[in-house]
Every structure is written in C-alpha cells, then in structure tokens.
Amino acid sequence: MELTRRNAIIVGAGAFVVAGLPIRAMAAASEDAIAAFTGGAEVGAGDIKLTAPEIAENGNTVPIEVASDTATEIMVLATGNPTPGVATFKFGKLAASRSASTRIRLAGTQDVVAIAKLEDGSFVKASSTVKVTIGGCGG
Numbered sequence: 001m002e003l004t005r006r007n008a009i010i011v012g013a014g015a016f017v018v019a020g021l022p023i024r025a026m027a028a029a030s031e032d033a034i035a036a037f038t039g040g041a042e043v044g045a046g047d048i049k050l051t052a053p054e055i056a057e058n059g060n061t062v063p064i065e066v067a068s069d070t071a072t073e074i075m076v077l078a079t080g081n082p083t084p085g086v087a088t089f090k091f092g093k094l095a096a097s098r099s100a101s102t103r104i105r106l107a108g109t110q111d112v113v114a115i116a117k118l119e120d121g122s123f124v125k126a127s128s129t130v131k132v133t134i135g136g137c138g139g
Helices: 005-038
Strands: 049-051 062-067 071-078 085-090 099-104 110-118 123-132
Touching: 005 071, 005 110, 049 110, 049 123, 062 071, 062 110, 062 123, 071 099, 085 099
Parallel strands: none
Antiparallel strands: 049 062, 062 099, 071 085, 071 110, 110 123
C-alpha cells in the first residue's frame, strides 16, 4: 500500500474514532449508574459540597470529601475510571454529621461527581475536575 496524503488522513481519522470509543463507553457507564441511583429522577444543584484537589500528583490516592446537611445517601463517581462507582455513603436520621472523606483512585484526568439523595426525595449534584499527573489505575 502506497502511503498517500489521503490514506494518512483516513488512517488518522480511524485511529481517532477508535481512541474515543472507550471514553464514550465510560460516560455511558456513569450515566447508567446515576440513573440507577436516582431512579430516573431529575438531578439539580443545591445542598451538597464536594471537595477535591484541582491537581493530584498521584492518581492512586486522591483525597475527596463530600458533605450535605440534609442528605440520606451520597454516591461518588469517577467518570473516567473503568468502573465509575467509587462509594455510596448512607446516613441515618440520627447522624451527627452528614459528611464523609476518603481517598480514591483515578485512572487519569477526569470529573469526580457526587450525587446526594435528600430527605425530601430530591437529588442534587456537585462535580469537580481533577487533573492527575501520574495515573492510578495501571497508568
């Protein structure tokens, strides 16, 4: 096969499309997890706070914290990980504090999303983009 400009463009475009397929699959997995958690209800903004670093030097241990005054459950997702579900925290009626902190593993630069189910049955969302300089999930 002779490598012409046209063939190089076709091969490059094909590689670009193939490289983008896993990202779309991971985004679909995140959307499916959100739909399962919310039961298809609309997610708004409000009483939830997600604290995550802007830049993580190591994707193996990224500290995050979630908090809400009226949450009964908080789900945390890492949208770019092969398995986006990170944790779900459940709080009882007598919980003194409705917050949690942990360290998570991120495969690369991506969004971390927290969705809270509030006492009234509504859902709110917060997200933060974390830039990872060294990969965590096999990177």
